[in-house]
Amino acid sequence: MSVLVFAEHDNSQLKADTLKTVAAAQAMGGDIHLLVAGHNCQAVVDAASKVNGVTKVLVADNAAYEHQLAENVSLLVTELAADYDHIVATALTTGKNFMPRVAALLDVAQISDIIAVESSDTFVRPIYAGNAIATVQSLDSKKVITVRPTGFDAVATDGNAEVVALDKVTDAGTSSHVSDELSESERPDLGAAGVVISGGRGMQNGDNFKLLEGIADKLGAAIGASRAAVDAGFVPNDMQVGQTGKIVAPDLYIAVGISGAIQHLAGMKDSKIIVAINKDAEAPIFQVADYGLVADLFDALPELESKL
Amino acid sequence: MKVLVPIKRVIDYNVKVRVKADSSNVDLANVKMAINPFCEIAVEEAVRLKEAGTATEVIAVSIGDKSCQEQLRTALALGADRAIQIDTDQNLDSLHVAKLLQKVVEEEQPQLVILGKQSIDSDNNQTGQMLAALTGMAQGTFASAVNIDGEKVNVTREVDGGLQTVALNLPAIVTTDLRLNEPRYASLPNIMKAKRKPLAVKPAADFGIDLAARTTLLKVTPPAERQAGIVVESIDELVEKLKNEAKVIS
């Protein structure tokens, strides 16, 4: 038995969530090989070789993989899949994008977004925006799985895996990369931060998100948002937390001017401690908050910043 | 060009689903159902392409029992030209859905297939990508902008770090994200007109695809409930609790 894990990275950094996906792979059983597909990604390969529990790092370093286009990466992974029982990726945008192609090419079902491994063929995953938890058994001989990182604890990074270069290149030739418009931020990644402070429609505009920044600076927090705040153009899309945005589970989540719709809760209700600041005492967010403060955020935020 | 829009009937997004007492599944009896919000965005995008003169025909297709005709009529009221119901009362895996859609693509030869990126019931986020793989097409998933440019389509995608734009050869597959457009409301005259638009029913069994289940749903349970906490009276009390009780800040 062996597991192929796709390493999530941006050609310069191995994403920390990959360490959680490897933890999930360990629970499936067997040797774990980590695939680094990218271009000029030696730093990622170095980091990958140190991931505990990984016996081999496969490296596909080629221009065809630079932007991890689903058409190209899925062909590569499908070819490699012949040697594995489980093919596993993190349920982030890259994995979500190409893995179902792999499943279809292998003629197997995919099990998405698992939060626990019961056995080598049985997995637990949230459905209906996390309002129900399904236990699903795969009947296929090969399992294609994406892992929700908040469900697993990261493995350590003091290993020493063998590195093997792959020379075959799979380029479907049907798509090309045009441009990226990436958000620059000095703050920690939403998915990796120990503290997240999010603003909703109650923030009224993008400028007012500055009120969150001072607090985020003091707490080393990432800043998130509700869909309403993103749709209204206050902040960019990559800050959205929820069913269809990012899933976070920090030690501390502070929801400010967010009502607590089920789609938002789906992205944050596994946080250890939840704080809600909302002027409406009836807002559903208070039903999941450990500490609720009924207050106008424009009074509360400056005071909170000054008292931290 | 023809645009194909596969849609799904799902629980209304405002409804909080409950789990059955015997843990066999969720309870959908007497629950309000609707077109999956992402599929509605897909229909809207296709209709806009038609209004812009880019698309010539918009075909909506849904896989399910007779009840999904209601959602197909919604799509027709929003501006789709005709509809196809692939009739089955089986619970299908995304792979089966993609295989059935592959047959529809072979028959209809659309230049563009627009799907929702995920359905809000199973939250799988698979069907569009699987259909793309089976048809050998390129895909633009999680789209927030779609621009046809001659033989290609440029798709701007919502990704973890921000936005990414890719160029795809046509025919291609697009899956919608929330900010692609804001769907219109169907007007009463259009709802009336939709009743007379063609809706073909085809039994799933006629497609010659092995629909045997690939997964078994062993059980469905409610999520761990969070205990509602306390209401604090002041910022001072909040900071004190976070430091000394929850110990999440220092």
Ligand SMILES: Cc1cc2nc3c(=O)[nH]c(=O)nc-3n(C[C@H](O)[C@H](O)[C@H](O)COP(=O)(O)OP(=O)(O)OC[C@H]3O[C@@H](n4cnc5c(N)ncnc54)[C@H](O)[C@@H]3O)c2cc1C
């Ligand atoms: C298919 C689908 C997917 C979705 N996915 C997501 C998702 O991933 N993430 C997500 O967040 N949403 C998602 N949504 C949207 C969701 O249903 C809600 O519409 C959204 O979360 C509401 O955002 P909000 O709480 O900021 O806004 P509102 O619901 O408008 O709440 C604003 C809150 O701010 C409070 N407020 C206003 N002014 C102040 C003030 N001065 N001081 C203090 N409080 C104030 C109000 O009391 C209110 O509670 C999705 C919806 C659909 C249909």
